[in-house]
Amino acid sequence: xxxxxxxxxxxxxxxxxxxxxxxxxxxxxxxxxxxxxxxxxxxxxxxxxxxxxxxxxxxxxxxxxxxxxxxxxxxxxxxxxxxxxxxxxxxxxxxxxxxxxxxxxxxxxxxxxxxxxxxxxxxxxxxxxxxxxxxxxxxxxxxxxxxxx
Numbered sequence: 454x455x456x457x458x459x460x461x462x463x464x465x466x467x468x469x470x471x472x473x474x475x476x477x478x479x480x481x482x483x484x485x486x487x488x489x490x491x492x493x494x495x496x497x498x499x500x501x502x503x504x505x506x507x508x509x510x511x512x513x514x515x516x517x518x519x520x521x522x523x524x525x526x527x528x529x530x531x532x533x534x535x536x537x538x539x540x541x542x543x544x545x546x547x548x549x550x551x552x553x554x555x556x557x558x559x560x561x562x563x564x565x566x567x568x569x570x571x572x573x574x575x576x577x578x579x580x581x582x583x584x585x586x587x588x589x590x591x592x593x594x595x596x597x598x599x600x601x602x
Contacts, residue, residue: 526567
């Protein structure tokens with residue numbers, strides 16, 4: 454009887470080992486994570502696209518920036534991003550290209566509307582943003598009359 458029990462134990466062991474091996478060999482489907490755009494990377498990049506001279510590129514940059522600003526304002530992630538957005542906005546204002554300037558001003562207005570403390574967060578950077586805006590304040594009104602459209 455002892456020999457039969459040892460044979461049965463050996464068969465049971467080989468059976469469990471083969472079942473374990475076959476289970477691990479079948480790949481289990483892993484869900485692929487959906488990539489989420491990081492605001493710290495894409496928003497300054499898209500804001501620098503406002504300076505593009507091609508209409509389609511500028512339009513896409515302004516629309517994507519607007520969507521990201523809206524999403525960042527709703528989630529509360531806009532305030533830490535504002536210092537990194539000053540340089541692209543200033544560059545767009547300094548181009549003196551009317552659609553780029555209008556797009557930058559609209560995005561700046563949207564940033565200020567997106568979060569109640571955005572104006573306070575931009576306070577240290579007013580000197581960098583107001584100097585390019587002064588160029589347009591001192592020019593005749595007829596030149597930039599279509600800015601609100």
